[in-house]
Amino acid sequence: xxxxxxxxxxxxxxxxxxxxxxxxxxxxxxxxxxxxxxxxxxxxxxxxxxxxxxxxxxxxxxxxxxxxxxxxxxxxxxxxxxxxxxxxxxxxxxxxxxxxxxxxxxxxxxxxxxxxxxxxxxxxxxxxxxxxxxxxxxxxxxxxxxxxxxxxxxxxxxxxxxxxxxxxxxxxxxxxxxxxxxxxxxxxxxxxxxxxxxxxxxxxxxxxxxxxxxxxxxxxxxxxxxxxxxxxxxxxxxxxxxxxxxxxxxxxxxxxxxxxxxxxxxxxxxxxxxxxxxxxxxxxxxxxxxxxxxxxxxxxxxxxxxxxxxxxxxxxxxxxxxxxxxxxxxxxxxxxxxxxxxxxxxxxxxxxxxxxxxxxxxxxxxxxxxxxxxxxxxxxxx
Amino acid sequence: xxxxxxxxxxxxxxxxxxxxxxxxxxxxxxxxxxxxxxxxxxxxxxxxxxxxxxxxxxxxxxxxxxxxxxxxxxxxxxxxxxxxxxxxxxxxxxxxxxxxxxxxxxxxxxxxxxxxxxxxxxxxxxxxxxxxxxxxxxxxxxxxxxxxxxxxxxxxxxxxxxxxxxxxxxxxxxxxxxxxxxxxxxxxxxxxxxxxxxxxxxxxxxxxxxxxxxxxxxxxxxxxxxxxxxxxxxxxxxxxxxxxxxxxxxxxxxxxxxxxxxxxxxxxxxxxxxxxxxxxxxxxxxxxxxxxxxxxxxxxxxxxxxxxx
Amino acid sequence: xxxxxxxxxxxxxxxxxxxxxxxxxxxxxxxxxxxxxxxxxxxxxxxxxxxxxxxxxxxxxxxxxxxxxxxxxxxxxxxxxxxxxxxxxxxxxxxxxxxxxxxxxxxxxxxxxxxxxxxxxxxxxxxxxxxxxxxxxxxxxxxxxxxxxxxxxxxxxxxxxxxxxxxxxxxxxxxxxxxxxxxxxxxxxxxxxxxxxxxxxxxxxxxxxxxxxxxxxxxxxxxxxxxxxxxxxxxxxxxxxxxxxxxxxxxxxxxxxxxxxxxxxxxxxxxxxxxxxxxxxxxxxxxx
Numbered sequence: 001x002x003x004x005x006x007x008x009x010x011x012x013x014x015x016x017x018x019x020x021x022x023x024x025x026x027x028x029x030x031x032x033x034x035x036x037x038x039x040x041x042x043x044x045x046x047x048x049x050x051x052x053x054x055x056x057x058x059x060x061x062x063x064x065x066x067x068x069x070x071x072x073x074x075x076x077x078x079x080x081x082x083x084x085x086x087x088x089x090x091x092x093x094x095x096x097x098x099x100x101x102x103x104x105x106x107x108x109x110x111x112x113x114x115x116x117x118x119x120x121x122x123x124x125x126x127x128x129x130x131x132x133x134x135x136x137x138x139x140x141x142x143x144x145x146x147x148x149x150x151x152x153x154x155x156x157x158x159x160x161x162x163x164x165x166x167x168x169x170x171x172x173x174x175x176x177x178x179x180x181x182x183x184x185x186x187x188x189x190x191x192x193x194x195x196x197x198x199x200x201x202x203x204x205x206x207x208x209x210x211x212x213x214x215x216x217x218x219x220x221x222x223x224x225x226x227x228x229x230x231x232x233x234x235x236x237x238x239x240x241x242x243x244x245x246x247x248x249x250x251x252x253x254x255x256x257x258x259x260x261x262x263x264x265x266x267x268x269x270x271x272x273x274x275x276x277x278x279x280x281x282x283x284x285x286x287x288x289x290x291x292x293x294x295x296x297x298x299x300x301x302x303x304x305x306x307x308x309x310x311x312x313x314x315x316x317x318x319x320x321x322x323x324x325x326x327x328x329x330x331x332x333x334x335x336x337x338x339x340x341x342x343x344x345x346x347x348x349x350x351x352x353x354x355x356x357x358x359x360x361x362x363x364x365x366x367x368x369x370x371x372x373x374x375x376x377x378x379x380x381x382x
Numbered sequence: 383x384x385x386x387x388x389x390x391x392x393x394x395x396x397x398x399x400x401x402x403x404x405x406x407x408x409x410x411x412x413x414x415x416x417x418x419x420x421x422x423x424x425x426x427x428x429x430x431x432x433x434x435x436x437x438x439x440x441x442x443x444x445x446x447x448x449x450x451x452x453x454x455x456x457x458x459x460x461x462x463x464x465x466x467x468x469x470x471x472x473x474x475x476x477x478x479x480x481x482x483x484x485x486x487x488x489x490x491x492x493x494x495x496x497x498x499x500x501x502x503x504x505x506x507x508x509x510x511x512x513x514x515x516x517x518x519x520x521x522x523x524x525x526x527x528x529x530x531x532x533x534x535x536x537x538x539x540x541x542x543x544x545x546x547x548x549x550x551x552x553x554x555x556x557x558x559x560x561x562x563x564x565x566x567x568x569x570x571x572x573x574x575x576x577x578x579x580x581x582x583x584x585x586x587x588x589x590x591x592x593x594x595x596x597x598x599x600x601x602x603x604x605x606x607x608x609x610x611x612x613x614x615x616x617x618x619x620x621x622x623x624x625x626x627x628x629x630x631x632x633x634x635x636x637x638x639x640x641x642x643x644x645x646x647x648x649x650x651x652x653x654x655x656x657x658x659x660x661x662x663x664x665x666x667x668x669x670x671x672x673x674x675x676x677x678x679x680x681x682x683x684x685x686x687x688x689x690x691x
Numbered sequence: 692x693x694x695x696x697x698x699x700x701x702x703x704x705x706x707x708x709x710x711x712x713x714x715x716x717x718x719x720x721x722x723x724x725x726x727x728x729x730x731x732x733x734x735x736x737x738x739x740x741x742x743x744x745x746x747x748x749x750x751x752x753x754x755x756x757x758x759x760x761x762x763x764x765x766x767x768x769x770x771x772x773x774x775x776x777x778x779x780x781x782x783x784x785x786x787x788x789x790x791x792x793x794x795x796x797x798x799x800x801x802x803x804x805x806x807x808x809x810x811x812x813x814x815x816x817x818x819x820x821x822x823x824x825x826x827x828x829x830x831x832x833x834x835x836x837x838x839x840x841x842x843x844x845x846x847x848x849x850x851x852x853x854x855x856x857x858x859x860x861x862x863x864x865x866x867x868x869x870x871x872x873x874x875x876x877x878x879x880x881x882x883x884x885x886x887x888x889x890x891x892x893x894x895x896x897x898x899x900x901x902x903x904x905x906x907x908x909x910x911x912x913x914x915x916x917x918x919x920x921x922x923x924x925x926x927x928x929x930x931x932x933x934x935x936x937x938x939x940x941x942x943x944x945x946x947x948x949x950x951x952x953x954x955x956x957x958x959x960x961x962x963x964x965x966x967x968x969x970x971x972x973x974x975x976x977x978x979x
Contacts, residue, residue, distance in 0.1 A: 047579075051583075102584055396802050398884070404810065407854045408813075411855075412813060418824060499726065499729070499962060504914070506933065507955060514732065520743075568974035617823060643826075671821070
């Protein structure tokens with residue numbers, strides 16, 4: 001089985017440690033996405049797994065075999081590079097067969113494998129072309145094809161979509177997803193784009209400054225971000241953050257006094273918070289709405305309205321200066337300069353301690369109606 | 383445009399930008415070259431009177447033993463000079479470039495700077511430096527060879543008819559190895575890292591990666607280095623002149639086109655110089671260089687595609 | 692399993708560092724080969740004649756130290772003058788090559804006019820065909836202009852020699868300047884001259900530095916044209932001056948070594964100061 005296990009993996013360049021003890025367990029057939037801002041170490045981690053860089057300490061095993069000191073070709077991996085890295089002087093066929101040739105496979109074998117991969121990827125008519133004669137999307141396929149013919153346990157993708165235009169990116173994303181199902185192989189995929197991560201991954205690993213910030217399914221990360229970093233990273237537009245202080249601790253919710261004086265509830269565990277502690281409260285734009293239908297109400301001045309059709313993003317400034325975004329209905333008639341009220345339900349609030357750790361939410365999701373809230377309270381009490 | 387029947391004013395600014403440079407270039411480079419080609423068809427009598435004589439100079443140069451022997455000798459020597467550069471300078475340059483371009487090599491910049499240093503100095507100075515170092519009177523090389531146990535092989539290489547030309551070629555190689563090194567190094571750096579990574583993932587060894595990936599990609603640069611070497615070699619003069627003088631001794635064994643041209647033009651010992659004969663030699667040098675460049679442009683460069691990296 | 696894995700680990704580490712050591716070994720040996728001859732000349736220039744022959748590889752000590760060679764060179768030749776001549780010729784040629792080269796490059800890349808391609812090819816040919824081949828006529832020309840034995844003749848020849856490569860490299864760079872910059876200026880009614888001198892020239896400064904280096908070195912080091920156009924009487928450049936001096940005093944080892952050292956050291960100092968720019972120019976792909 002092609003489990004990939006990372007145990008306390010560290011990497012340093014000289015005195016600078018760039019990966020601080022990564023622990024990760026990847027199951028066979030899983031599609032794992034490493035996501036994070038540039039410089040967070042995600043690409044370095046991928047290169048360590050590929051064997052393109054030495055692991056400073058820790059243990060990496062692929063399919064129950066410690067591979068720390070095996071060269072890339074012996075690890076049972078294949079890699080698709082950001083720039084595709086097609087050999088410019090070789091035809092598509094030669095590009096795809098180069099690894100097999102080096103491995104000493106017979107000509108017939110090579111031809112069979114390459115042709116099969118080309119068929120899967122619909123590039124069989126391009127085998128004699130040079131890379132520069134191909135479009136971006138075709139190059140991408142050749143790069144994937146080169147990986148497929150190696151018949152690897154694990155596919156490694158390093159930001160493979162970043163060189164494609166927006167339309168093609170969406171199309172290729174779907175194709176990679178299909179390919180994953182078709183091949184049933186383990187895929188480790190690096191990207192900085194959280195949408196790509198959410199749509200592709202079975203499991204998402206959010207990295208920040210050389211650490212795994214959180215690892216989980218897309219929905220888990222969305223609903224229960226463990227840290228303020230993850231909360232801000234996953235979701236678009238970004239989660240709104242407001243500063244406040246704990247003013248009361250109840251069994252199933254906290255009262256938090258925002259800096260503008262509003263007292264708001266948040267349905268989270270209090271953990272070790274005490275009254276008076278500074279916290280950050282986070283509410284996703286899509287969990288807020290115009291009007292006063294939900295319990296918690298904020299008031300402010302509209303600074304910008306972006307109309308997307310199916311929704312409108314209302315940018316507003318609260319009286320204490322905090323800027324928030326509200327995903328309002330597409331029919332919203334709000335205009336710039338207007339003073340409006342927006343509201344949210346305390347269930348959808350996230351609370352982060354001073355150190356950025358999230359308080360466990362009692363119920364995830366976007367709950368707005370009082371009825372649901374009542375049901376939730378019942379569950380929480382039970 | 384409805385006003386297109388207005389005549390545009392004369393573009394004085396183009397003339398302003400172009401004229402000074404073009405004037406100097408044409409009058410001091412293009413015209414003299416063409417004039418030299420033309421002069422090769424003339425002869426001069428004792429009074430300095432010039433008259434048209436067609437291809438007679440070339441006939442003399444190529445077939446009259448008095449002239450043709452030195453000519454073919456110089457051409458053959460020059461060819462050997464070029465071959466030594468191709469066989470020694472460019473491979474060493476390639477090797478150094480490959481070593482320098484290996485990732486995360488410490489002191490890479492210092493090596494590069496120091497190895498390139500001799501290239502900066504005047505050929506004349508380098509010629510004298512080596513003349514001193516190889517001089518049996520001073521004996522530095524001799525002692526050095528004795529120290530490493532090769533003393534018996536020492537000889538006055540520069541004074542020996544059999545070895546002088548090779549020795550001078552190697553001195554020139556020593557000086558100019560920095561140029562192929564730098565150009566190939568630059569072209570190796572232009573190969574994207576991901577391409578090399580891809581070949582590593584594909585399982586190729588360092589040697590296979592060099593042979594299958596890097597070399598094909600730097601071939602155009604190697605082609606360019608070769609043609610630069612060719613032009614520089616068939617235009618060389620200073621090193622031989624500095625070390626061996628215009629007579630390119632011993633017994634013309636180090637005579638190359640440049641020194642032959644100089645002697646023909648300015649004269650030496652009893653033979654007086656001839657402008658028209660000099661022009662004829664220059665014309666032949668021009669043709670040789672032209673043939674080399676043409677071969678490069680039409681055969682070599684056309685076949686080696688520059689790959690978009 | 693783990694035991695099995697530890698063996699290749701040790702091997703691979705040893706193998707990896709062994710390769711590094713070998714690479715450094717080769718590079719160090721070559722660096723030594725490149726520097727040693729120059730080093731020997733320079734150290735011996737500061738020794739007494741006896742010490743030069745007794746132990747050529749020894750550094751000068753208080754006992755063997757001597758500046759007699761330098762004294763002789765400065766006494767018997769007009770070394771300072773040669774140096775100044777080289778300076779004047781090189782700097783003047785350089786200035787004009789850069790200025791005129793940039794102007795031509797600008798005209799050829801910016802404007803469409805009849806003969807544009809022809810002129811561009813004419814200059815391109817000059818990169819490959821050495822100006823030296825026209826020496827016979829150049830000497831004729833200079834004697835007709837009464838310029839033989841003047842530095843002016845050298846400057847003119849070197850401008851013509853340097854222009855082709857300058858035009859080529861600078862054209863490549865001028866082509867990369869965004870059209871919008873020039874068009875914006877034209878919309879503001881800025882004259883073409885002003886566009887060139889205030890927008891284009893400052894933008895191609897890095898390219899000018901590269902061209903400067905490529906132009907300067909061959910001029911400073913040239914022997915051929917000084918030998919033919921300005922061989923005598925106070926007009927020698929340093930290369931020619933040293934060549935003539937050594938030819939004359941070939942048996943005076945102190946003087947010869949000192950003369951060589953005086954010719955080498957300034958160039959090396961300049962090189963070490965500007966090597967960064969030079970190498971960047973060489974490796975930036977400006978010359979393809």
